[in-house]
Amino acid sequence: MMKQELIDEIMQFRKSAKDNDDKRDAGLPTEVKGVKRIDNLSYGPDPKWNLLDLYLPENVDKPIPTIINIHGGGWCYGTKETYQFYGLNWAKKGFAFVNANYRIAPDVVFPEELDDVDRYIHWVAEHAAEYGLDTQNVFLIGDSAGGQMAEQYATILTNESYRKLFNYELTDLNFRALALNSSANFVLESRGVTEAYFTPEIKKNQREKLDTEKYIQENFLPTYICTAIDDFIRNSSLKFDGFLTAKNVPHICKMYGDEKNRRGHVFLIDQKDEIAKKANDDELVFFQKYLIK
Numbered sequence: 001m002m003k004q005e006l007i008d009e010i011m012q013f014r015k016s017a018k019d020n021d022d023k024r025d026a027g028l029p030t031e032v033k034g035v036k037r038i039d040n041l042s043y044g045p046d047p048k049w050n051l052l053d054l055y056l057p058e059n060v061d062k063p064i065p066t067i068i069n070i071h072g073g074g075w076c077y078g079t080k081e082t083y084q085f086y087g088l089n090w091a092k093k094g095f096a097f098v099n100a101n102y103r104i105a106p107d108v109v110f111p112e113e114l115d116d117v118d119r120y121i122h123w124v125a126e127h128a129a130e131y132g133l134d135t136q137n138v139f140l141i142g143d144s145a146g147g148q149m150a151e152q153y154a155t156i157l158t159n160e161s162y163r164k165l166f167n168y169e170l171t172d173l174n175f176r177a178l179a180l181n182s183s184a185n186f187v188l189e190s191r192g193v194t195e196a197y198f199t200p201e202i203k204k205n206q207r208e209k210l211d212t213e214k215y216i217q218e219n220f221l222p223t224y225i226c227t228a229i230d231d232f233i234r235n236s237s238l239k240f241d242g243f244l245t246a247k248n249v250p251h252i253c254k255m256y257g258d259e260k261n262r263r264g265h266v267f268l269i270d271q272k273d274e275i276a277k278k279a280n281d282d283e284l285v286f287f288q289k290y291l292i293k
Contacts, residue, residue: 006196007106014077021082024270028085034058035091037084038131043100043123044116052100052120053080054131055091063134065291066096068124070117070153072144072182072266075197076105085271093284096133098124105197111166111209113197114149118168121153125171136292138173140221141283143266144233145194147183151240152212154178154221162215165208176290178221179283182231182266185240186213218248224286225253226279228263252286254279 031037036056044050057064067090071078080099087097102116128135142150156163157175184190188210190198203210223244227237234255241253256279257263268279 003106010076010106010196013074017073017077018082024272025082025085028271030084030088032088032092035088037088037091041123044119046103046116049101049103050116050119051080052098052123053084053087055084055087055097055099056131057091057094057096060094062132063128063136064096064132065094065137065139065287066098066124066128066133067139067141067287068098068121069100070102070140070142070146070149071100072142072146073104075113075145075194078104078146083269086269089271089280095139095287096131108197110198110202110206114152114166117149117153118166121173122169122171125173128173135172136174138175139177139179139287139290140175141179141181142183143181143269145184147180148185148187148212150178150180151183151185154223155212155215158219158221159215159217162212174292175221176292177223177287179224179226179286180237180240181226181268182228182233183225183237183240184233185236185243213243216243216247216249220244220247220249222286222290223249223251224283225251226268226283227253227255228265228267229255229257229259230262230264231255231267232265252282254282 036058038054040051042050043052069083071083080101083099087099090097100120102113140150140154156166156168225237225241227234244251256275261275263275268276270276
């Protein structure tokens with residue numbers, strides 16, 4: 001595909017996705033009782049994209065267990081504003097929620113989005129004491145493309161050989177568990193608009209970095225895998241379930257919806273949906289299991 005054709009496809013995808021997201025979230029409150037929000041904190045050099053919001057539950061004992069989110073969007077769409085309602089819901093449940101932007105394709109190519117993720121994870125470590133965050137109880141969530149990066153970052157955390165490929169440094173954050181929602185695993189098999197981020201040259205020249213599953217070991221983070229009956233990349237989650245079973249990694253895999261109540265890709269971001277609420281509650285129970293008291 002010619003570059004301009006790919007850019008046009010991305011622009012069309014962005015518009016369609018934003019229209020759908022705005023329709024889904026219409027009427028939801030941006031301020032929630034019992035939650036303090038701090039917006040547009042800078043975590044890196046890009047004044048537009050290196051910004052994050054922090055949602056903090058009020059009237060709870062500190063330090064506060066913390067979720068670091070990596071949003072989805074096919075590596076070429078998505079902002080923290082789209083994920084604010086999802087994050088506020090987690091803060092209502094007692095978790096601090098880190099909701100960040102990162103640069104997106106076609107302005108950047110692999111691994112620059114992951115570099116931004118690494119930047120804001122280091123920001124959390126550096127500012128945890130300032131905001132009362134519990135560095136011993138940190139959880140990672142990613143959906144769709146964000147799930148791919150969450151899987152990749154969890155592998156970086158747990159495999160020194162893989163970490164050296166990226167030249168990242170560990171923080172003092174103790175990551176307890178991971179949630180992958182409609183995650184785009186096995187990225188070497190991806191096609192379509194992702195070519196703006198994983199270009200043919202990168203797939204050829206940086207193949208080892210993209211072969212994440214090769215480096216997953218038994219010490220990988222305990223993982224909750226969430227998918228849905230009409231998730232268009234459902235098989236990625238089901239394949240990853242089997243993969244983690246073979247690696248003896250503690251995990252749960254659940255597929256939501258049924259013939260009468262069909263649900264699709266990243267359905268659990270929808271704060272108005274009862275099945276989404278059930279999925280989020282299930283992930284909450286999973287995270288609570290791994291909290292250090």
